[in-house]
Amino acid sequence: MSDxxxxxxxxxxxxxxxxxxxxxxxxxxxxxxxxxxxxGKRFVLEKATVRLGRGGDNTVVLDGDSVSxxxxxxxxxxxxxxxxxxxxxNGTYVNDELIDKQQILANGDRIKVGGFIFKYLSxxxxxxxxxxxxxxxxxxxxxxxxxxxxxxxxxxxKEIIRARRHTRDLCVLMFDIDHFKRVNDQYGHLAxxxxxxxxxxxxxGRIRRDEVFARYGGEEFALVLPETSLDNARTLAETIRxxxxxxxxxxxGEVIPITISIGVALLTDGDRSATDIIARADEKLYEAKRSxxxxxx
Numbered sequence: 001m002s003d004x005x006x007x008x009x010x011x012x013x014x015x016x017x018x019x020x021x022x023x024x025x026x027x028x029x030x031x032x033x034x035x036x037x038x039x040g041k042r043f044v045l046e047k048a049t050v051r052l053g054r055g056g057d058n059t060v061v062l063d064g065d066s067v068s069x070x071x072x073x074x075x076x077x078x079x080x081x082x083x084x085x086x087x088x089x090n091g092t093y094v095n096d097e098l099i100d101k102q103q104i105l106a107n108g109d110r111i112k113v114g115g116f117i118f119k120y121l122s123x124x125x126x127x128x129x130x131x132x133x134x135x136x137x138x139x140x141x142x143x144x145x146x147x148x149x150x151x152x153x154x155x156x157x158k159e160i161i162r163a164r165r166h167t168r169d170l171c172v173l174m175f176d177i178d179h180f181k182r183v184n185d186q187y188g189h190l191a192x193x194x195x196x197x198x199x200x201x202x203x204x205g206r207i208r209r210d211e212v213f214a215r216y217g218g219e220e221f222a223l224v225l226p227e228t229s230l231d232n233a234r235t236l237a238e239t240i241r242x243x244x245x246x247x248x249x250x251x252x253g254e255v256i257p258i259t260i261s262i263g264v265a266l267l268t269d270g271d272r273s274a275t276d277i278i279a280r281a282d283e284k285l286y287e288a289k290r291s292x293x294x295x296x297x
Contacts, residue, residue: 032142
C-alpha cells in the first residue's frame, strides 16, 4: 500500500433527497473524492442559492478537514450560475484556478472544494451530459484528468496483441513522485493534489497521441509506448525526469521541490499479460528509488 493510500481520509457527503433530475436542470456532479462510493453523486441546482461547506446548515454538507464550515455557494443570477467563495480558509478553485471571490460558470467547469471536485453541467441536454460524465469516470481519473488504471490495463492488453502481431517493440514506463508522503505531511493534502496535477500536466505535454498516459494509483503513473525500443524509451524517460525536476511547483506561496523515479521495461516473450510487463517496470521503478531516487532504471 502506498503512502498516499495510507493517508486517504474517507469523507461523507450529505445530500438532498435523491430525486431524478428534471430535463434541463443544472446540476453539480461529484467527479473526485477520496470515497469511491460518492463518485457520480448529483446535486440539482434548484434554489437560487446553494451553499457548500462543513457546517450542518449548508445545502450540501462536505465532511473534510480542508473544507471550511461555510466554504462557498452557487448563486443564480439571471440565466447564469456563479461560484462565490464565502471566506474559506483554503479557497475555491474553478478549473484549477483559485477564484477571486466569485466567478461565472460555464458548462463543464470543474469546481474544487477542499478534497472534492464537482463538474457543473447545464443546458437542455444535461441528462445526456450526466450519463456521459458517469461513463467518463470509468476511464479518466477525476483529479489529474488523465486515464485511470482500468483504462491502462485495457489499452495495454490491446497494444501487446498488436506488438506481437506485427513483431514490434513495446515499452512501459512506471514512475512515482519521490517523497510524496513528505509533501502531504509538510504542505498538506491540497498541496499534494496540486503536485499530482502539475506533474501530470508536465508529462502530458511531452507524450505523443498514440501513447497512453495513466494514473496507476496514489502518486504512481504509467506510460505505454507503442513501437518504441528500450533505448528510445530510456531516452524519453530521462527527458521526462529532467522536465519534472526543472518545473517550478508553487502552492499558496510555498515552493515545493519535486522529482520522480522511473522504471522502464520492454515487452518480452515471457510476458503473458499486461500485469507481467507492468510488474517488471514496477520492479525497475523501485530499483531507481532504492538507488537514490530522481533517476531512471
